[in-house]
Amino acid sequence: MLDVAQLLLYCGVPLLFAVWYLQRQRQGASQTGTGKLPKLLELGYSNWTGHIGYVVGQNNAGPGEHIFNLHELMQKAPEPVVALSLFGPRWLMTPIYAVMDPVLINVVTSSSKTTRFASFEYSSQSVMGKKSMSALRGDELKRHRKLLASSILSRKALGRLVELMGNVTDAFLQNLPQPKAGESSFALDLADGDPIGLMLLDVFSLFGFGTQSTTTPEGLAQREKVKIAMNFIFDMFADRMSAAGLAKYLSYLNFSKSRQLANHHKFIRQEIIIPAIRRRQSDINEGVEVPNDALTVMLEAGDDDSPAFTEEEICDEAILIMVASYETTANTILWLFYHLAMHPECQQRCYEEVCQVMSSHPPGTQPSITDIDQMTYLNATLQESNRLTPIAHGITRETVEDLVLGDYVIPKGNTVMCYFQGSAVSEEVFTDAKKFVPQRWLDHPNGGAKKPGAHSLPFGNGPFRCFGKAMAVQAIRTLFSSWIQRYRFEMITEDIKPRFRIAYYPSQLTIRMFPRQQEDQ
Known part of the structure; x- marks a missing residue:
């Protein structure tokens, strides 16, 4: 009977060799373009574990730290395009080609020779659903984007989103505690319990699909289950996105987590x-007026009198x-809360702008989308916050053809990581690059960048940019x-450290709230 060592020898070694061979074949794709292959960057590198292993070995916070170390590496890079063995030894893993130059980033993200990172699509298919936009390509993706854009990205739809966001925010603020007797303020923890995330979950669920949590014990319990499900789904997406090499395949063999994922999906779909x-179909059949939201559009009849979207497609897009x-x-x-709390002069200017725009309305009026559009400085603060602390520091693309980047060529079938955060905080690109200066976006459409190209890309760039950008921006400004x-x-909170889970988020964030009505008295 074979023991464990023999099984590893007989099965593991051939498997490693097969992976190595496939990676070499992929890396050695034919080069039809003119140019040279980027050199492997040696700084901060372990021959056995790649850059991630080096990071962990240096007692940093963990794999999430590699982005911050990557910035240091890229600053020292001898060439504008380099190869990095981030996730494993060079003899096993195909290197990731890294770019920090804004002109080259624009080429990569806008080119028809690149597509979404393969791991992103695999993770989306297995975690979000096979029929969500994040998992689709080609004509099917275009169909989904076209139909949904008409229902959630039109001016009228965004106006409805602003109204919903205003109402939910107003209700939240009305339920906040008041300062104790003799005090002018109270503390509010924005990380504990995730109040902002729950507000957004309510707004976008109601905006897109007509679902809304209630304040009954049953409704609150269901809302908590939705929150737990969303967290688990995103954790699974992050795990599978960050897995590389053999780990990418082994992550799908964690049957316990796969069962939990299936249960969360079942709950979201069935509950x-x-x-x-069913409620919306009943309203439509009975002639009840329904909102022209995503759910209504997806249930509208197509050419063959069947719904435009199948039930599976609706559930996957909803998730x-x-x-x-x-x-x-x-x-x-x-x-954005962090930056405005740290820069009271910017916060005050936002307040004065909001008061000026709303001065023609009766007291207590919620801003409309027209009002929001006039708050240019508030929008500039959002742009500056996204420049300095974007939730993603880079964009990853897969080459579907040989891609020429200046003097270099990236062969077909390889990964290119566009590290735009490097140029966003570079003095070579922005004056006072490390400072929070919203005014730069009022003075210049591109923030006064000294170089052309793609600098600050919080919502991506090119054909695969974030579909929901307009919704997110309007919700945040409202x-x-x-x-x-x-x-x-x-x-x-004195020490704010970013944590990584695909997106970057503050480890903790507690603010002191001062009611303006009391300060004005």
Whole structure:
């Protein structure tokens, strides 16, 4: 009977050789373009574990730290395009080609010779659903984007989103505690319990699919289950996205987590989405007026009198929208809270701008989308926050043809990582690059960048840029316009460290809230 060592010898070695051979074949794809292959960057590298192993070996916080170390490596890189063995030894892993130059980043992200990172699509298919936009390509992806754009990206739809976001924010602020007797402020922890994420989850669920949590014990319990499901789904997506080499395949063999994922999907589908579909179908059949939201558009009849989207497609798109709104938009808001709390003069200017725009309205009026569009300085603060602390520091693409980048060529079938955060905080690109200066976006459309190209890309670039950018921007601006009207806030947390889970988020964030009504008295 074979023992464990023999099994590893007989099965593991051939498997490693097969992976090595396939990686070499992939890396050695024919080069039809003119140019040279980038050199392997040696700095901070372990022959056995790659850059991640080096990071962990140096007692840094863990794999998430590699982005920050990567910035240091790229600054010292002798060439504008380099090869990095981030996730494993060079003899086993195909290197990732890294680019920090804004002109070359624009080429990579805009080129028809690149597509989404393969691991992103594999992870999306297995975690979000095979019929979500993040997992689709080609004509099917275009069909989904076209149909959904008409329902959630039109001016009218975004106006409805602003109204919903304003109402939910107003209700949240009304339920906040008041300062104790003799005090002018109270503390609010924006990380504990994730109040911002839950607000967004409510807004986008109602905006896209007509689902809304209630304040009954049953409704609150269901809302908590949705939150747990969203967190688990995003954790699984992060795990499978970050896995490389053999780990990429082994991550799918964790049957315990796979069962939990299936249970969370079952809950979201059967308890949230499918009941919403049934209610909407009933309203449509009975002639009840329904909103022209994503759910209505997906249920509209196509050429063959069947719904435009299948039930599976509706459920998968709903999960994608809920996860994206809960995680990425919430973290973007937390970083903006951080910057405005650290820069009271910018916060005050936002307050004065909001008051000026809303001065023609009766007291207590929620801003409309027209009002929000006039708050140019508030929008500039969001742009500056995204430049300094984007939730993602880079964009990864896969080459579908040989791609020429200046004097270099990236062979077909390889990965290119565009590290735009490096140029976003570089003095060669921006004046006072490390400082929070929203005014730069009012003075120049591109923030006063000294170099052409793609510099600050919080929502991506090119054909695979974030589909929900307009929704996220409007939701964030609406939340802050309502918040700043009623409260001034200061930072309590002294040490804010970013943590990594695909997206970057503050480890903790507690602010001190000062009701403006009391300060004005």
